[in-house]
Amino acid sequence: MSAAAPPRPARTPLRSMLVGGLVPTLPLVVVVPLLTWAAAGEWAAVSALLGAVLSIVVFVLGVVGIRGVLAGPTASTMAGAFSVFVLQMVVLAAVIWSLAQTTWLEVVPLAIAFLIAGLVFQAGLVVGFLRARAELDVDLPGDPR
Template sequence: MTSPAPTRPRRTPLRSMLLGGLVPSAPLVVLVPLLTWAAAGPWAAVSALLGAVLSVVVFVLGVVGIKGVLTGPTASTMAGAFGVFVLQLAALAAVIWSLGQTTWLEVVPLAIAFILVGMVFQAGLVVGYLRIRTPLDVTLPGETR
């Protein structure tokens, strides 16, 4: 007797979007600090690493927050998405402010890494979302093909 084949996990939009965002941005979390180290030294590289990691964390938490918004009532979707965005900005501002109180942080490498990794992550989210979409073929009543 053979056992049934293991089932693959169902692909969901959230999973596809997270993979679409994480796969291209993960190498940048390593590559950007290494390039920064070569160009500007070790403390700039640490700042770039912090910016890259901060970017990935903020955007992953945003996608997870949007998942929670979408499971709620449809009427509050836009307000919930705006709330997630405001929370992301507030958390990011608090983290950047607290990091700005240190003497070792270099702001320019942190900002460049944050923006670069964030843009790649966002582009990956869009690609992940577009991959999961399925075409809908509907024939309406009274319509002929």
């Protein structure tokens, strides 16, 4: 007699979206700085690494923030989502401004790595969301089968 398999954790849209965003983005944290190092030197690579990591942190916190917004009252969903977006941009601007005050940071590699990682993360979120959707099969009155 075989033992029953342990139950699989429920596949929530948030979990699926985060996995969909992180899986393709995490290799970029290694690849983009290495390519930048080969093209522009070590400080550009450090800046690119910082940009990629910053992108991942900002977007993961944004997804978690949206989860909190969606758990709240429905009437404030759009305002809450916009507030999360504005907060992300303000924090990001403050971090980039403070980093730009240093002498070692190269802004162009940081920005390029941030954009690449951000776009890949966003595409992964969409793929993760689409995979998390459940198909409904219902019979509606008046629909011929």
